[in-house]
Amino acid sequence: AQSVTQLGSHVSVSEGALVLLRCNYSSSVPPYLFWYVQYPNQGLQLLLKYTSAATLVKGINGFEAEFKKSETSFHLTKPSAHMRDAAEYFCAVNPRETGANNLFFGTGTRLTVIP
């Protein structure tokens, strides 16, 4: 069975500090992995994705994530937080199994940036 676990439903960082949002997955085959961001009163926007190419993936707004197969992780990072990064972030997995190929989402992490 496939699942996504996001550790920490709320994360607070100071403006300018490192952002680290954690995501672990379980999948029987190497999956596709995604991070989405949701700003208040908006839909989900793709930040970045891993589709079996380079393990370090760069996305929009200065975010990046590294696929680590040995740790089954896909943590999201940004070196320096901005106030505009305050949002909810969702990790998602596409397990790529025959007949499935749907996205399964984690429960989300709300990021607060403190001035």
Place this chain on the structure above:
Amino acid sequence: DADVTQTPRNRITKTGKRIMLECSQTKGHDRMYWYRQDPGLGLRLIYYSFDVKDINKGEISDGYSVSRQAQAKFSLSLESAIPNQTALYFCATSDLVRGEAFFGQGTRLTVV
């Protein structure tokens, strides 16, 4: 114009009423999805469709039905709304090759 459009954006309805949420897309994708979002639970899949003749139940399909009227249109119905169906509903489409989903702006449904 948005690639994935949901109507209405907000709706308040009474318990027991039938309500339909509509979704249309201009991305040309075959795959369409309905999710609901609840605080602390993330997004959960209600139904998905891989083409006009293919409809599949997701994790939480009880109390919902769908109709794929055309490649570009996928509607979600609540036959008899109940308060615990109060949530934010999202429609999405996806590309088979790349696997990523594209989301509408959401419909906030309140059942009183």
